[in-house]
Amino acid sequence: MTTVLAVALDLIREAASRRWFLALGAGITLLLGVAGFTLRMDVVDGALAATRLFGQVLPTDIRSVDVALRPIFRAAAYVIFYGGLGFGVLACADFAPSLLAPGRIEHLLALPVQRWELLAGTFLGVLGLAMAGALYGAGGLTLLLAVKTGVWTLRPVLAALLASVTFAALYGGMLAASVFARSAALSAATGGALFLAGIVAGYRERLATFFEPGAPRALFRAVTSLLPRVSTLADTSADLAASAPVEALDLASQLAGIAVFGLAAVAFGIWRFEQKDF
Amino acid sequence: MLAIEAAALRKTYAGLFRREGQQALAGLDLAVPRGAAFGLLGPNGAGKTTFIKTLLGVVRPTSGVVRVLGGAPDDRAVRARIGYLPERLHLPHAWTPVAFLASVARLKRLSMTEAALLRDLARVGLVDSAQRRIGGFSKGMKQRLGLAAALLGAPDLLVLDEPTDGIDPLGRAEIRRLLTEERARGVTLFLNSHLLSETERVCDRIGILAGGRLIREGALEALCGSATRFRVRFAPGCDPAALLPLGFVARDAEGAFTCDAASPEDLNALLDRARARGALLVELARDMRDLEDVLAEALGARDGPEAAAAGGGGPGGGPSDDPGGGAGPARAPARSAGASP
Numbered sequence: 001m002t003t004v005l006a007v008a009l010d011l012i013r014e015a016a017s018r019r020w021f022l023a024l025g026a027g028i029t030l031l032l033g034v035a036g037f038t039l040r041m042d043v044v045d046g047a048l049a050a051t052r053l054f055g056q057v058l059p060t061d062i063r064s065v066d067v068a069l070r071p072i073f074r075a076a077a078y079v080i081f082y083g084g085l086g087f088g089v090l091a092c093a094d095f096a097p098s099l100l101a102p103g104r105i106e107h108l109l110a111l112p113v114q115r116w117e118l119l120a121g122t123f124l125g126v127l128g129l130a131m132a133g134a135l136y137g138a139g140g141l142t143l144l145l146a147v148k149t150g151v152w153t154l155r156p157v158l159a160a161l162l163a164s165v166t167f168a169a170l171y172g173g174m175l176a177a178s179v180f181a182r183s184a185a186l187s188a189a190t191g192g193a194l195f196l197a198g199i200v201a202g203y204r205e206r207l208a209t210f211f212e213p214g215a216p217r218a219l220f221r222a223v224t225s226l227l228p229r230v231s232t233l234a235d236t237s238a239d240l241a242a243s244a245p246v247e248a249l250d251l252a253s254q255l256a257g258i259a260v261f262g263l264a265a266v267a268f269g270i271w272r273f274e275q276k277d278f
Numbered sequence: 279m280l281a282i283e284a285a286a287l288r289k290t291y292a293g294l295f296r297r298e299g300q301q302a303l304a305g306l307d308l309a310v311p312r313g314a315a316f317g318l319l320g321p322n323g324a325g326k327t328t329f330i331k332t333l334l335g336v337v338r339p340t341s342g343v344v345r346v347l348g349g350a351p352d353d354r355a356v357r358a359r360i361g362y363l364p365e366r367l368h369l370p371h372a373w374t375p376v377a378f379l380a381s382v383a384r385l386k387r388l389s390m391t392e393a394a395l396l397r398d399l400a401r402v403g404l405v406d407s408a409q410r411r412i413g414g415f416s417k418g419m420k421q422r423l424g425l426a427a428a429l430l431g432a433p434d435l436l437v438l439d440e441p442t443d444g445i446d447p448l449g450r451a452e453i454r455r456l457l458t459e460e461r462a463r464g465v466t467l468f469l470n471s472h473l474l475s476e477t478e479r480v481c482d483r484i485g486i487l488a489g490g491r492l493i494r495e496g497a498l499e500a501l502c503g504s505a506t507r508f509r510v511r512f513a514p515g516c517d518p519a520a521l522l523p524l525g526f527v528a529r530d531a532e533g534a535f536t537c538d539a540a541s542p543e544d545l546n547a548l549l550d551r552a553r554a555r556g557a558l559l560v561e562l563a564r565d566m567r568d569l570e571d572v573l574a575e576a577l578g579a580r581d582g583p584e585a586a587a588a589g590g591g592g593p594g595g596g597p598s599d600d601p602g603g604g605a606g607p608a609r610a611p612a613r614s615a616g617a618s619p
Contacts, residue, residue, distance in 0.1 A: 006384040013381075017372030103368035107427075110334040110437075111385045112358035277291070277337040 003113050007121020008128055011095060015129050020091040024133060032140040041065075041148045048149070065149045070242040073156045076141055077241035081163040081234040084134060088167045089174070089191035092126050096178035097187060105278045116270045123175055123266050127168040134160035159241035165255070166233045169262030170194045176269030179276065198230025228261045229254060280345070281435050281466035282310040282333060287342035289328050289490075302328035303339070304490030310483070312434075315457075315467040317481035317498075319474070319573055325490040326470050327365070330437055333468070334362055347435055358386060361428035365439040365470075367420065371413030375399055375423050378412060382427045390430070402426045403452055417444030425453065429460070436460060437468045442476050454480055474569040478502075484569070486576045494576045501572050503564045508545060510535050511561035512552070520555045524548060536565055 015021045040052040048068040051058040060068065099105065099122055108118055138160030146152045170191050177190035200207060201224040211217040233254055239246050289303040302325045310316045320326050331337035332344055335351035349356040369378060376395050383390045399405045402422040407415070412423065421444050428436060436457075442450045457480055461467060471477050477484065484501050486494040494501060510526070511534050518528040518535075525548060526535040539545035549559060 002387070003385060006381070010381050010384075013377070014370055014372070017370075101368045103364050103366040106331060106334070106336050106364045107362065107367055107424075108385070109336045110357060110360060110362035110364075111382065112354040112387065113385055114354065278331070 003117040004121040004124060007113075007118055008125035011122055011125030012128055012132075015095075015125075018091075020087075021129070021133075024087065024091070025136070028133075028137045028140065032144055035141075036144050039144075039148065041145075043149050066151050066153075066243070069145060069149065069151055070244075072145070073153075073159075074238045074242035074244075076138070076156060077159040077163075077238040078234060080134060080138055080160050081166070081237050084130070084137075084160075084163050085167050085170065085195055085230070088126075088130055088133075089170065089188055089195055092129070092171060093174065093188035093191060094184035095126060096122055096175050097182045097184045100178060100182045100278070102278075109278065115274050119175060119179070119266065119270050119273055123168070123172060126171045126175075127164070130164035130167045130171075131161065134164040153243070155243055156241040159237040162233060162237045162240065162255075165262075166198075166228065166230060166258055169228050169258045169265070170198070170230075172262040172265030172269070176265045176272070179269045179272045194228065195230060197224075198228045199234075200224060200231075201227035202229040202231025202233070202235070204229075226261075228258050233258060279312045279348075280309050281312045281314070281347060282308065282316075282468065283343070283345045284308045284329070284332075285343045287329070287332065287344055288340045289325075289332060289337060290340045302490055303332070303342075305342070306487070306490060306492055308485060308492055308495065310466065310468065312466050313461070313464055314483050315461055315481040316469065316483045316485065317477035318468070318470045318485050318487060319477060319569070320487035321577060324487040326487055327439070328490075329487065330439055330468075330470060333437060334360065358431070359434040361430070361433035361436045363421075363424045363428040363436075363438045363441055365443070367424040367427075369412045369415075369420055369423065371411065373412055374409055375404055375412060375415075375426070376408050378423065379427060379430065383430055386431050388431045398426045398430060399423075401429070401456065403449070418446060418449055421445055422449070422453075425456070429456075432463070433465065435466045435468065439470045440472065441469065442471065442473060450476065474573065478569045484572075486573060488577055494572070498569075499564075499566075502566045502569060504567070505564075506538050506540055507565040508537055508539060509561075509563045509565050510537060510549070510552075510559060513558035513560050516552075516557040517555070521552055521557060524551050524555070526552060526557075533560075 038054045041048060042050040042052075043065050046065060047062050048060065048065040049062055051060050096119075099108070099118065109115065135157060138156045142153065142156045173194045174187045174191040178184075178187045204221065204224040207224075208217050208220055211220050236246055236251060236254060238244075284306050287303050287306040287308075288301070290299040290301045292299040304325075306325070306329060318326050318329070328337055332339050333346050333351055335357065344351060347356050347359055351357070373381075376392060376399070379395045379398060380390070380392075383395070396405055396408055399408050402425050404419060404422050404426065407419065412420065415423065421441065425438070425441060428438065441457075442453050445453060454476075457467060467480070469477060469481055478498065482498050483496065484494070484498050485492050509529070511532070512521075514533055516533060518526070521535060522528075524537075526537050528535055537545075537548055539548055549562075553559065
């Protein structure tokens with residue numbers, strides 16, 4: 001386990017020096033900074049009386065501040081979920097191909113590490129990166145709004161964590177693809193395909209009605225049954241952030257599904273990695 | 279005690295669409311004693327890199343046995359005792375050398391302070407660049423850093439693939455000094471280099487690989503030295519024309535000659551006859567050939583009969599034209615050739 005953590009921490013150190021992640025950190029910080037300095041929210045007796053952005057009054061009804069924040073949290077959850085997944089697919093596409101690069105993989109495999117530890121460490125490192133990014137963005141936004149309105153809630157942070165877990169599952173597929181063919185483009189394409197197919201899979205019940213009953217519909221259901229329900233998880237994430245009711249059983253089932261998909265993909269990648277010559 | 283042992287080692291890379299894969303190792307037999315400095319030579323595609331990767335568990339053999347430091351290459355404990363420098367080490371450009379060495383140390387499960395890492399960098403002449411980013415390093419500096427990583431944890435076996443590649447002549451001398459220090463510590467050195475002069479200077483045993491088999495293996499002196507030919511130097515004033523009928527062939531105008539003698543008695547008799555003609559002996563040594571000549575001869579001997587027999591000989595099927603007596607075509611097993619270090 002020590003080696004897995006060492007590999008994961010090395011990946012995070014490497015990411016910290018990459019322009020993509022520096023730009024992400026700078027972008028989030030800039031957005032939070034601008035919002036912090038330019039957004040003014042007047043709360044009177046628990047109600048949001050007025051909101052000013054860059055000194056301009058935004059047209060809003062006077063209502064309870066926690067209710068007024070819900071659409072903001074919902075929108076932020078969608079942005080974090082879909083934006084984070086898209087960003088992650090692009091920014092993390094070359095971690096595994098870089099790990100498997102000639103001159104690097106021989107050196108790593110000649111060290112006293114097990115092969116599975118390298119892939120598990122890479123997966124864990126990316127999961128850590130995704131969680132750190134989500135926590136920084138969602139945590140910063142929640143903190144900012146909490147300071148301005150006095151409404152303290154952890155729900156947007158939980159929603160962001162759900163997004164990072166979903167991304168980790170997609171990354172499992174990207175990792176496995178990289179082991180089969182060391183290519184950042186293939187890795188990104190796999191992530192992108194899983195992302196889009198996952199959105200379709202989330203609406204599979206509704207979309208199935210567009211297919212003719214019988215074999216075509218059964219085939220569509222069969223294919224989409226294997227895919228992660230990205231859009232369902234995005235909706236759940238938004239509901240969580242906006243304090244909408246979320247069935248605990250549904251959430252557990254979705255989490256279990258995404259975990260099974262991610263771990264199966266990583267296990268498949270490790271199985272191939274163990275057999276491969278470099 | 280053997281540091282490296284390979285028996286009937288074969289590796290065939292299976293192709294996706296090819297029925298017959300590409301054979302990289304074709305029944306290689308090799309034994310390298312502990313404490314030796316072994317140099318592996320051979321043309322491109324001979325299987326050198328595949329063999330090195332097999333030693334490290336990076337490539338799994340199709341058949342045969344390979345043991346390193348008494349254990350299997352897959353064994354984590356065995357790999358912990360190996361230092362490896364790949365031919366083209368891929369380094370994280372944004373890191374400093376200290377961060378890179380710290381990462382390698384963590385993966386080797388060594389607890390090393392920054393001061394210890396700086397000492398290791400100083401050993402390879404990089405301490406002044408300890409805080410610079412690796413991306414700005416020259417090829418030679420990267421090679422030195424790779425060597426520092428290989429030396430972490432005082433390994434028992436050093437496997438170095440082109441260790442002086444890209445390093446300037448003075449730097450090469452430093453690397454040689456470093457490797458000599460490691461050998462004095464008892465380290466076994468396994469070197470793969472295209473620089474024959476480097477191999478000649480560092481190694482005491484040589485193996486020549488071709489077609490996935492070892493075609494020559496033995497002590498450097500036995501491979502390069504001649505058992506019957508000697509170099510002699512006479513004091514200025516000797517008459518080459520008078521010495522020629524005795525069998526002394528002039529090599530230069532400074533009094534250097536070569537002569538052939540089958541035994542010490544013959545050699546002394548020859549020298550007595552030369553002295554009788556007024557030549558005064560000042561230097562006597564066994565005639566040593568260049569490693570390049572040995573390599574060319576070994577490869578020529580291997581290819582010659584093959585070409586004549588249209589593949590009938592197979593890889594490594596060279597004739598027994600042993601030039602040195604002690605070393606020869608390395609048939610299975612190759613360990614008996616030459617003198618032990």
